[in-house]
Amino acid sequence: xxxxxxxxxxxxxDSLRRDHMSLYGYPRRTSPHIEELARTGTVFDNCxxxxxxxxxxxxxxxxxxxxxxxxxxxxxxxxxLAPGVPTLPEVxxxxxxxxxxxxFQGNAASRGFDNYINFEGWGNxxxxxxxxxxxLNAVTTPELxxxxxxxxxxxLFMRHMDPHAPYRPPSPFERMFYGGDECDTKNKSMxxxxxxxxxxxxxxxxxxxxxxxxxxxxxxxxxxxxYMDACIQNLLAEITALGLDDDSLIVxxxxxxxxxxxxxxxxxxxxxYEPTLKVPLIFxxxxxxxAGLRLGxxxxxxxxxxxxxxxxxxxxxxxxxxxSLFPEMKGKRRxxxxxxxxxECTWMRKHGWRTPEWKLIHAIEPDFHFKxxxxxxxxxxxxxESKNLATKEKKVVEMLEDRMHAWIxxxxxxxxxxxxxxxxxxxxRNTPYATSQQAYDTLHIGNVGAAKQLQARGxxxxx
Numbered sequence: 001x002x003x004x005x006x007x008x009x010x011x012x013x014d015s016l017r018r019d020h021m022s023l024y025g026y027p028r029r030t031s032p033h034i035e036e037l038a039r040t041g042t043v044f045d046n047c048x049x050x051x052x053x054x055x056x057x058x059x060x061x062x063x064x065x066x067x068x069x070x071x072x073x074x075x076x077x078x079x080x081l082a083p084g085v086p087t088l089p090e091v092x093x094x095x096x097x098x099x100x101x102x103x104f105q106g107n108a109a110s111r112g113f114d115n116y117i118n119f120e121g122w123g124n125x126x127x128x129x130x131x132x133x134x135x136l137n138a139v140t141t142p143e144l145x146x147x148x149x150x151x152x153x154x155x156l157f158m159r160h161m162d163p164h165a166p167y168r169p170p171s172p173f174e175r176m177f178y179g180g181d182e183c184d185t186k187n188k189s190m191x192x193x194x195x196x197x198x199x200x201x202x203x204x205x206x207x208x209x210x211x212x213x214x215x216x217x218x219x220x221x222x223x224x225x226x227y228m229d230a231c232i233q234n235l236l237a238e239i240t241a242l243g244l245d246d247d248s249l250i251v252x253x254x255x256x257x258x259x260x261x262x263x264x265x266x267x268x269x270x271x272x273y274e275p276t277l278k279v280p281l282i283f284x285x286x287x288x289x290x291a292g293l294r295l296g297x298x299x300x301x302x303x304x305x306x307x308x309x310x311x312x313x314x315x316x317x318x319x320x321x322x323x324s325l326f327p328e329m330k331g332k333r334r335x336x337x338x339x340x341x342x343x344e345c346t347w348m349r350k351h352g353w354r355t356p357e358w359k360l361i362h363a364i365e366p367d368f369h370f371k372x373x374x375x376x377x378x379x380x381x382x383x384x385e386s387k388n389l390a391t392k393e394k395k396v397v398e399m400l401e402d403r404m405h406a407w408i409x410x411x412x413x414x415x416x417x418x419x420x421x422x423x424x425x426x427x428x429r430n431t432p433y434a435t436s437q438q439a440y441d442t443l444h445i446g447n448v449g450a451a452k453q454l455q456a457r458g459x460x461x462x463x
Contacts, residue, residue: 168224
């Protein structure tokens, strides 16, 4: 009798920045249960989401392609992904898998699942807190039990909405990392946050009235991670109780990180800075994935799908942009992605080039933060990216621009179309912004409902 194919259980967390997880050295104990999962699997210490935010991030992880391969850079992506690009659920369905997606219906990146299950991942409960992960568990647990009874192998994908804003973890997580007075009138750290017109109404709609301390809000983000971590443990316990541990590949990652009080990009995930690019990556499959292994070479979200298929023994002729990480887990040498192309296209339209030493960011349109068109940071001397060296290091800028545009030209030739950062002009309006002031006066997100609508837009047909 043929051995049953391994199941795939995939935690695709939204907005989880790597450096706020205790798994990756953060001093607050935000992820103890994920640490236990990692102890029995392999952790990649330097995984990056090069194309932020949501649609392009999940698009990369669920296709194994970069933004040229998916033809997608924007949250509000119009139309499907690029023609001829199969998604992970579509591939596994052909291999006899039943596929279920929890919490990600209607997005271009989530195409191809058999079943879609929704949950409330935004609003408040009666206690004024957001029970996102409990809501996810409430619909996921019965589906997990149903799938476990089937004779078919399954793929269960969960898009966790913790720690995505609004940061409102339930008690006791609300004050797990904060013991001060969040409304101390002497504290002025939230003044610039509420003075930023495009986001001030949205942030005020879910933050406590009168909040003055940025550290309280950051503690809420950390509390969201700890809350989600506890709820993930509920599902891991269920997986064990159902006898699924030994024949299920578990993957945990994130579509992108989060900016908190970083670079004036308050409590969101825009800006091609390290906090938005750095994400966790964990694989566990007993008997195949080494336990307790940590690997430090750079990895990208596009490496995840080829790795999954390799681990599960699924043979494919797909020409991925990413590479399988399984050989490295077995001790083989891998040449990591030492330099790579970056894009963002939701609140700002920019692209860039990252090397181990340098980060180039080039705005294609003026942005609503009034930042300079070109930014250059030395990641070794200035890991916080606080000193823009673009004017001082003009030769470095020229060198990185040359490398970036050579890569763009190469990939455009390979895929046979222009780079999507140039063609996705309707990312937030139909014509590019002429000035930063125009962007500042135009862009606005009013409340949690408006944010939910941005995420809920289904793919639109290209005109």
